[in-house]
Amino acid sequence: MKIATYNVNGVNSRLPVLLRWLAETAPDVACLQELKAPQEKFPEQAIRDAGYDVCWHGQKSWNGVAMLSKAGPIKEVRRALPGDPEDVNSRYLEAEVNGMLIGCLYLPNGNPAPGPKFDYKLSWFKRLTDHAAALLAQQVPVVLTGDYNVMPAELDVYKPERWVDDALFRPETRAAFHQLVAQGWTDAIRTLYPDQKIYTFWDYFRNAYGRDAGLRIDHFLLSPQVAPRLTAGGVDRHVRGWEKSSDHAPVWIELKK
DNA sequence: ATGTCGCGTTTAACGCGA
Numbered sequence: 386m387k388i389a390t391y392n393v394n395g396v397n398s399r400l401p402v403l404l405r406w407l408a409e410t411a412p413d414v415a416c417l418q419e420l421k422a423p424q425e426k427f428p429e430q431a432i433r434d435a436g437y438d439v440c441w442h443g444q445k446s447w448n449g450v451a452m453l454s455k456a457g458p459i460k461e462v463r464r465a466l467p468g469d470p471e472d473v474n475s476r477y478l479e480a481e482v483n484g485m486l487i488g489c490l491y492l493p494n495g496n497p498a499p500g501p502k503f504d505y506k507l508s509w510f511k512r513l514t515d516h517a518a519a520l521l522a523q524q525v526p527v528v529l530t531g532d533y534n535v536m537p538a539e540l541d542v543y544k545p546e547r548w549v550d551d552a553l554f555r556p557e558t559r560a561a562f563h564q565l566v567a568q569g570w571t572d573a574i575r576t577l578y579p580d581q582k583i584y585t586f587w588d589y590f591r592n593a594y595g596r597d598a599g600l601r602i603d604h605f606l607l608s609p610q611v612a613p614r615l616t617a618g619g620v621d622r623h624v625r626g627w628e629k630s631s632d633h634a635p636v637w638i639e640l641k642k
Numbered sequence: 643a644t645g646t647c648g649c650g651t652t653t654a655a656c657g658c659g660a
Contacts, residue, residue, distance in 0.1 A: 445649090
């Protein structure tokens with residue numbers, strides 16, 4: 386079973402690229418972030434015509450997450466993280482697919498830091514960590530994937546010294562990620578490639594992709610009931626080079642039965 | 643400080659978020 390995550394940065398602008406990538410790589414499940422589309426403007430029919438069941442939580446202008454599956458129907462479990470009913474941002478979608486619990490998340494960027502946006506990032510992180518602990522306690526197969534907006538280590542940044550004050554790399558942010566993983570999750574891509582430079586995002590600015598000035602911020606966390614099934618994973622980095630590409634590339638893992 | 647996208651509306655010699 387192949388599961389992918391892709392921050393599309395605008396699902397309607399990205400539709401030709403998204404459909405081309407789905408046809409080329411055929412993930413069983415695809416988690417999308419940054420739809421940037423209201424609920425009623427999601428391209429449902431085009432996704433279904435491509436052979437996928439789909440569930441999405443849109444929002445005007447910003448955020449928005451979706452889950453696509455051709456491995457069986459999607460049974461939605463929740464469309465928000467618990468812990469703050471006031472938080473109306475569409476950043477989390479959780480569903481059961483083919484006997485597995487999958488969380489699709491878009492963690493806040495948090496810049497500029499410090500400031501209220503960074504506080505929101507850390508409080509969202511805390512809610513994610515609390516919810517993740519509850520999921521682990523269920524002792525079932527869980528995959529938490531999406532755009533975490535965190536580079537967990539220096540190896541995940543093309544020039545770490547330039548990023549130490551950024552919300553994606555500040556000590557508080559890295560500590561929050563490590564605290565989450567330390568609950569018992571497996572960072573799938575880093576586990577497969579312990580020493581390699583692997584990026585999932587290249588800024589639109591300054592020819593970042595051409596210079597390979599990238600960041601690793603899209604991640605898969607696997608519960609202990611899934612981790613032993615991990616056989617492969619990678620980044621479809623060539624997709625970042627396509628015309629009208631997102632600033633992220635799709636990332637994927639393969640799980641054996 | 644800068645650059646480039648996508649979205650929204652003020653339809654731009656724009657504003658915001660990323």
